[in-house]
Amino acid sequence: MREVGINALQIVTGGVCHIEAQMILQALDHIDLTGTDLLFIENVGNLLCPSAFDLGEDYRVTLLATTEGDDKPKKYPRMFLTSELMLVSKSDLLPYVPFTVEAVTKDAREVNPNIEIMTISTTNGEGIDEWCNWLKDKVKQKKEARLQAEVK
Structure with missing residues (x-):
């Protein structure tokens, strides 16, 4: 991803079968999110472990x-x-x-x-x-909700 100019950071889990919210929080200290509308967190492991952990994702x-x-x-x-x-x-x-x-x-x-x-x-x-449009729509919805919250 970095080769095509996308800001990316690999989180090493140290053998744990999933990423936890604390790992995301620590990683945010090492990545510049200025101007970022969309942050992907690719969890690791199977379809069992990651489902039990809330990473703060929208x-x-x-x-x-x-x-x-x-x-x-x-x-x-x-x-x-x-x-x-x-x-x-x-x-x-x-x-x-x-x-x-x-x-x-x-x-x-x-x-x-x-x-x-x-x-x-x-x-x-x-x-x-269709997938890209879904993502764009979700970003738009979040921005609109943030603006409405600021107005209140």
Whole structure:
């Protein structure tokens, strides 16, 4: 990410299976957020450990690759319960893997009826514009809410 000019910082967990809020707080001392509208925190580990830790994020997005199998919402329901969006990635591989978007959508919505779901592929670009528009909309909503709070 740094090679393309994106301000990035790697947080080393020291063997812990997830990032914790204190690690984020400490990392903020080492990164300049001036002019930043969007901060991504990529948690590590599996779909179990990170779901139990609030990092102070505004939105939680679960990335589920088609190569991982469509059974994950049933196996790790808490991750999907605590997420606003599920990105089904590597959709270009759907013809070659035993994964159906319909099945994973059904299971995810049984856990969290409000979860949004998008299918994306960085290989062919499917869904990338929709994902970027989702992010832009969330930034806009946060800015508007901040302005309304300042007016009050």
